[in-house]
Amino acid sequence: MQNSALPNLWQQGAVIPLTITDLSDNGDGVGRFEGRVVFVPDTVPGDELEVRLVRVKPGYAHAQLLLIMTPSPHRVRPSCMVADKCGGCQWQPVSYDYQLQAKQNQVVQALERIGGFDLSSAELSGCLSPILAAPEPLRYRNKVTYPLDERHGKVRAGYYRKGTHRLVNLNHCPVQDLRLDPLLAQVKQDIQQRGWTIYNEKTHRGLVRHLSLRVGRRTGEMLLTLVVRNWDLEGLEDQAHLWLRRYPGLVGVTLNRNPERTNAIFGSETRTIAGRDYLEESFADLRFQIRPDTFFQVYTEQAEALMRVIQDHLKLEGNETLVDAYCGIGTMTLPLARQVRQAIGIEVQPEAVAQAQTNAKLNNITNVSFQTGTVESLLPQLGFVPDVVLIDPPRKGCDASVLAQLRLSPAKHLVYVSCNPATLARDLQQLCRTDEELNGGHYKLRKVQPADFFPQTAHVESVAFLERAV
Structure with missing residues (x-):
């Protein structure tokens, strides 16, 4: 018989102990409390934690990390100083070896549970190969697109906080190509000095919505694109030529117009302001022209x-x-x-x-x-x-x-x-x-x-x- 004097810990706001045993497909740590699943961001299998339940359903809950009582052996120091806030990466605290294990397991679980494939059968034994590890788990992204906002009179660029539309300001990012960092830090200041207004998604006012940067990993050629609500950026051509002079690898500055109330980043129209509207890249011993809105693996x-x-x-x-x-x-x-x-x-x-x-x-x-x-x-x-x-x-x-x-x-x-x-x-x-x-x-x-x-x-x-x- 249940003791009515015991507190009900399966409710919003309750603080509970939790051991993380797995990682979900969206990157959250997974543990179990009283037979029910609890998802906790920024945690690693093996972590022993104290967490607060923030969204509670009958069979599962989402929780906020309060205290790491015993860290997992797979936990590492994040390479990014705002990893606990930024929504760009989910697994900065997870060792790279364990990331690979988790991704391999994702594929196994999907094939067996969703696809119904018996990977241990004679017919399929050995069909799943070990995951191809990245030669460099940092500084690999050849394209980044940052939303912009303005706070206390300063233009900011970065990624949204996890689960919100509140921006985490960045001046560099450990997963983007190193050659893009100087542009990220300086271009925000240039936009601010030009007095270009920043788009507000709530009021649908302001001009500049996103900053997009792209680099050819092999060629070093770069593109800079501003996504705007309309074309009226005073002094843009002068600024674009200034950017081309300042950054030797920059081959083009373009402007993309997206006038809609939408979460889509790019609109259908792009204009070349200075230089050219594409960079050249070497891929599989071939030459490719890549535009600002081209899909190309990052x-x-x-x-x-x-x-x-x-x-x-x-x-x-x-x-x-x-x-x-x-x-x-x-x-x-x-x-x-x-x-x-x-x-x-x-x-x-x-x-x-x-x-x-x-x-x-x-x-x-x-x-x-x-x-x-x-x-x-x-x-x-x-x-x-x-x-x-x-x-x-x-x-x-x-x-x-x-x-x-x-x-x-x-x-x-x-x-x-x-x-x-x-x-x-x-x-x-x-x-x-x-x-x-x-x-x-x-x-x-x-x-x-x-x-x-x-x-x-x-x-x-x-x-x-x-x-x-x-």
């Missing part, structure tokens, strides 16, 4: 490593046909095109297709073409059966119509690149199902290779290799 070296895994697994002989769905600017299409007879890229965004075509010409690759449209509409219109289909969908994974077309396609090899283990496992389950009610054939999972593209965060990239079942 960890160049790791993207190249994953490309080598794809090439090594496919063992292309030069007579194959390849289709790269969600091809973007041709980042994967063009390196693979050099190893096949014919390559076709499919991309829904016309601007990305135009950039892909430019990059093909830049590298004199003539056996590739790019088509604008959706995968589900263009794949059945190709007029031939590709030997290899490569897909790299957004984080939400593939739409059901895309999966249906892939099942109908008799391509021998399917390569699925994903930034979300959960949606990857869900889609693989559909592609590998043998149910008679599903149209088309099915695939067999042969290999999954995780890769750490985002050190200090809970995100993990993977590539899965499938073969058409005979």
Whole structure:
């Protein structure tokens, strides 16, 4: 019989002891209290803590860290002095070796629990490879985009505090390329001295919304972009030329207009103020032009490593046909095109297709073409059966119509690149199902290779290799 004199500790504001035993997919530490799950940010498996419950549900709660009574052996000193406040990284206090273990486990859990794959079975034993560790877990990001605000008359740039829209001001960031730090610190002062008003998302007033910086890891070329509510920045051209003179690696200053009340960063219009609207980068021994709003993996070296895994697994002989769905600017299409007879890229965004075509010409690759449209509409219109289909969908994974077309396609090899283990496992389950009610054939999972593209965060990239079942 429960003693009514005992306090109810499962309520908001209660202070409880907690041992962290796991990490969630969004990066929080996970512990259990009286059989119920408690999520605590900035904690590490092995930590023995005192926490305060801040959001309580019947079966789980979120808590605030009050005291580390015994630190975990996997806990390290964060490389960032505002790591406990900034929402940019979740795993600064976690040793890098343990980050890799946690990400490998994310993929295992997704494949087994969501995908229904028995990785210990004879058929799948050994199909999951050890995660590709990052050569450098800091100073790797080739692109950063900072929201701006103004406080006590000073312009600030940084990331939002965890779970809020309150800005943490930064003058440098340990995960961005070192060459971007001087721009971050100085450009804020320049904006302030120019008197340009800062956008307020509550009132929808003010002009400058975001500062975006991009660098070619191999070339050192940089782009600076201001995202604004409208074009009226007095003295911008003079300031842009001043920036070009001050920073030798800076090749262009652009202005992007986003007039909407939205959380989306970039709008649809970009103007070049000084220099050019792209930087050049070397990737997989090719030259690429990358614009301010171009999608390009933020960890160049790791993207190249994953490309080598794809090439090594496919063992292309030069007579194959390849289709790269969600091809973007041709980042994967063009390196693979050099190893096949014919390559076709499919991309829904016309601007990305135009950039892909430019990059093909830049590298004199003539056996590739790019088509604008959706995968589900263009794949059945190709007029031939590709030997290899490569897909790299957004984080939400593939739409059901895309999966249906892939099942109908008799391509021998399917390569699925994903930034979300959960949606990857869900889609693989559909592609590998043998149910008679599903149209088309099915695939067999042969290999999954995780890769750490985002050190200090809970995100993990993977590539899965499938073969058409005979």
